[in-house]
Amino acid sequence: MEVVRVKGNDFRFETPHAVLKWAVEKYRDKVALASSFGAEDVVLIDMLSKISPGARVFTIDTGRLPEETYNTMDEIKNRYDIRLEVYFPDSDLIEDMVEKHGFNLFRKSIELRELCCEVRKVKPLNRVLSGLDAWICGLRREQSVTRMCIENVEFEKRVIGGNPREIVKLNPLIDWSEDQVWNYIIENEVPYNALHDRGYPSIGCDPCTRAVKPGEDVRAGRWWWEPSDKKECGLHCKRQ
Ligand code: SF4
Structure with a gap:
């Protein structure tokens, strides 16, 4: 898989609402919000469902998610008028990978x-x-050094199944601070993942996420055994 930013952009939007409104008007059924049900994602779900009831939201169930994330998914699904689509990995590929490298291969090397x-x-x-x-993604620029590269509107070229394809990626919360995210959640009584109250600012798969100490980087709890500038899974920025 290859992801490259093919150009910068001159798009300027006043608010996240403006980005979302523009996106649903322009792309209609061909735009969807990617959600792992972290704090930024639930903010965007709340906004998007108000702008466009029945909007598409998708998530990837890796098979290794914490129970709290499934609880959040159910709560969000029950509360909002969205079309939630859940995608799973290919079971043949999982079986092959586990047979060759074991269940917890991620501890053995960055490559695995x-x-x-x-x-x-x-x-x-x-x-x-x-x-x-x-x-649409919930990325914020201040989340980590690996996310300094992002823009509010990006044009990505992805090689999918051997075929190059250009796709637009929208990051409506790019300039928001952590405080803005939490103020929105509280003011709008948005359901959120209970792990956030236990010191998890960033939540991914259960074995690869831990709580962080006060003052630590917000992504310090993700793949904490790896160097701090390598912490991306390939969904957004490639590691350097
Ligand atoms: S976060 Fe960990 S368990 Fe999840 S897909 Fe990546 S390496 Fe595997």
């Missing part, structure tokens, strides 16, 4: 961790993206 992310996350994501013209 990336293989696990590729099989459990990136390949299912590409399956979804092959049917979309645009996708």
Whole structure:
């Protein structure tokens, strides 16, 4: 899988609402929000469902998610008028990977961790993206050094199944601070993952996420055994 930013952009939107409204008007059924049900994602679900009831939201169930994330999914599904689509990894690929490298291969090397992310996350994501013209993400620039590269509107070229494809990626919360995210959640009484109250600012798969200490980087709890500038799964920025 290859992801490259093919150009920067001059898009300027006043608010996340403006980005979302523009996206649903322009792309209609060919745009969907990618959600792992973290704090930023639930904010966007709340906004999007108000702008466009019945909007498409998709998630990838890697098979290794924490119970709290499934609880959040059910709560969000019951509360909002959205079309929630759940995608799973290819079971043949999982069986092959586990047979060759074991269940917890991600602890053995960065390469095997990336293989696990590729099989459990990136390949299912590409399956979804092959049917979309645009996708919406909850990335914020201040989340980590690996996310300094992002823009509010990006034009990605992905090689999916050997075929190059251009797709628009929207990051409506790009300039928001963590405080803005939490103020929105509280003011709008948005359901959120209970792990956030237990020191988890960023939540991914259960074995690859831990709580962080006060003052630590928000992504310090993701793949904490790896160097800090390598912490991406390939969904957004490639590791350097
Ligand atoms: S986050 Fe961990 S368990 Fe999840 S896909 Fe990546 S390596 Fe595998």
